[in-house]
Amino acid sequence: MKYLISLLLGLVVGAAIFAAGMIYNPFLLDRGLSPLSVTESEVISLNFSSVPSDAIVYTNDGDSRLKPFPEKVQQLWEPSIRLTSAMATVMRDARSQTAGIGIKFSSRSERTRLLRGEAIVDSVWYVYVPDHGSLFIEQFENYWTFLREVGIPAYRSSANNWKGTWIGDLTAGPGALGTAAVSGGAGSFQGLKMEGLESLTATAYSIDDGLVAAEGRLLIEMPDGVEDFEDESSSE
């Protein structure tokens, strides 16, 4: 009997060691500097609040940590879309002036491999910027670093929340340098192929409500020779 108890205790300790090893694995570190932060091309910056209650509308399956907003919005409960969220929000330029409307669809990805530090979300953005046109941004995001540095500390906190400053890039592809693929639709963006990046600055997170205070940012690298966006853009 004592050998069985010893074996079971060993199993539990082994599983705990494995979990701790995954969470604190130094080989699964953040990718570091974003390629768009060192580009010499013009970069458009579009900012938005990542807090659902600041959006025009935010919805998901209704059972997730982030609550749909407004309360009576239709929820995505059907099997095909229950791992998906949809958000429409105001996009602001670098001077915090309204720049346009952004719509984001995100779905948890089957490419998620926690063993490799990949908590992947497939997402697309549609952004309409009046007087300039529309953009389609295709990307997959890796939330592993965010989970490790914000989510898990919040779980470990006795108050079930986290406060601090976390700044990180979420976009992990499909571009070779971990950038998003951006296509121009209408207006002066029409026909343009660009690269982009979504990043997040979080300052408060709650286990019950998800992000409490957080700002998202889309950076879009304009092709050389496009000079129409001086007013709305910021060079990074």
Added chain:
Amino acid sequence: MLKTFIVGILLGVAAAAGLLYAYPAVDQHREASIVSVAANGGNIESFHVNVPMDRILVGAPDLKQPLPAAMEWPADKMLRDIRVELFKIRNARDAVVGVAARTAAKDGSVDVIDWVLHLPARGSIFVSMRPEGLDGGFRIGELTAGSREFGLLNGSMTERWVPDTSGEEDAPQGRIELLTTFVGGEELL
């Protein structure tokens, strides 16, 4: 007993790693695609939106009945010429397979109508519609970009409003029909 404990630790590490490797962290539900072959090549797939039950958002300035009811459209004049709608989209078997956004805006004197269809298990489609309507109530647009399964495709999509004529009590008012015709990108080269 110490040896048993150490063996337990090793087994625990191996079991946790094996479980994480073998058990999918995410398993998207898939509806079988209903695709037919076009006469001139390419695949045709039909989607639709039942109105009003599949509407998630109807946002525009000064709407008398915005959806959802408590939604507040931003008052900024920058957004005065934009109308955004979010929908659930269904396949030909009437099963929900994704979500979609339709944006209509006026860019100077030009009308912009864009669709984004997001099918979680498959990928996304971005279609820029031509603003002028065609005979039969159609509007057609080109596939501007796609992701994952749709990333290397070319083609077009039509939209059409089809009012309900069934007269049934719980029938929708009508449906927005979306018909995609896509071919592999290499075939056009």
